[in-house]
Amino acid sequence: MFVADSTTDYPAPTPPTVGLSLGVVTLAGLVDAVSYLEYNRVYVSIMSGNTTALGVAVANGQHAQAGRLGLVVGLFVGGVVLGTGLHRVARRQPASVVLGVVAALLLLAYAWPALAIECLALGMGIINASVHQLGGVNVSLTYVTGALVKAGTGLADLLSGRPASRDWAWQALGWVCFLAGSFGGALIWAYWGLETLVAASGCCLLLALWARRVPVA
Numbered sequence: 322m323f324v325a326d327s328t329t330d331y332p333a334p335t336p337p338t339v340g341l342s343l344g345v346v347t348l349a350g351l352v353d354a355v356s357y358l359e360y361n362r363v364y365v366s367i368m369s370g371n372t373t374a375l376g377v378a379v380a381n382g383q384h385a386q387a388g389r390l391g392l393v394v395g396l397f398v399g400g401v402v403l404g405t406g407l408h409r410v411a412r413r414q415p416a417s418v419v420l421g422v423v424a425a426l427l428l429l430a431y432a433w434p435a436l437a438i439e440c441l442a443l444g445m446g447i448i449n450a451s452v453h454q455l456g457g458v459n460v461s462l463t464y465v466t467g468a469l470v471k472a473g474t475g476l477a478d479l480l481s482g483r484p485a486s487r488d489w490a491w492q493a494l495g496w497v498c499f500l501a502g503s504f505g506g507a508l509i510w511a512y513w514g515l516e517t518l519v520a521a522s523g524c525c526l527l528l529a530l531w532a533r534r535v536p537v538a
Contacts, residue, residue: 339491341416341535342452342462343498344528348521349445349463350502352427355510355517356441357503365441366463368394393442400446408450419451420529427522431515441518448525451532465499468492 353366364370371390378387404419411418426444430437449462475489509517 338452338535341528341531343495344524344531345420345448345451345462346495347498347502347505348524348528349448350499350504351506351509351524352441352445352502352518352521353463353499354503354506355515355521356438358507358510359515360438363390363393363438365393365397365438366445367465368397369466389438393438396439396442397446400443401449402446403443404447404450407447414533416451416532416535417529419447420525420532423448423451424522424525424529427518427525431518431522434515437515437518451528462495463499465496468496468499472496 349366353364356363356365362374371394375387375390375394378384378390404422407419407422408415423444426440426447430440430444433440445463452462469492472489472492475492478484479489506517506521509520513520
């Protein structure tokens, strides 16, 4: 999602760059839906939901579930660290490199069911490093709650006549794309099951190829 950290007037991001970012957000929603349905309501993109579930599991003495959720959160954070490192060391097409790694992890999750959720959590952490900025505005591609807060704040500014940050509409659009991805993921999973991850890996590879032609930061 798109998280502003400055009021500086940066140039508007190009349509191909925005399209790539929204494509990544949609893919994350799709993968999250598959995980939610396949692995008893465990998210691999949205850590706020897992954090709540982790607290509940600990309070209820559900140690196995708490350990599983803690591992998912830890792998997601580790994925962000790994993805950011990859983005920084890849001097040419860093977004393409990051997305290529994610595509491989999605395919590995399908081929190695015993470690599928671990691969997915790591991959969704890494995917956040594929795009860091749009027109000078910092982005966090799976930060759904933050996107809704920013969209609501921007809408309130607009309705009250205050100057609104230009990125609030991107926040809302990012949320819509995540929702569309989760909707599509649920529909595909109903027919294909875990084979949906093969399709997701293919889509991620296409995004990686697209990223080679798009200037991203």
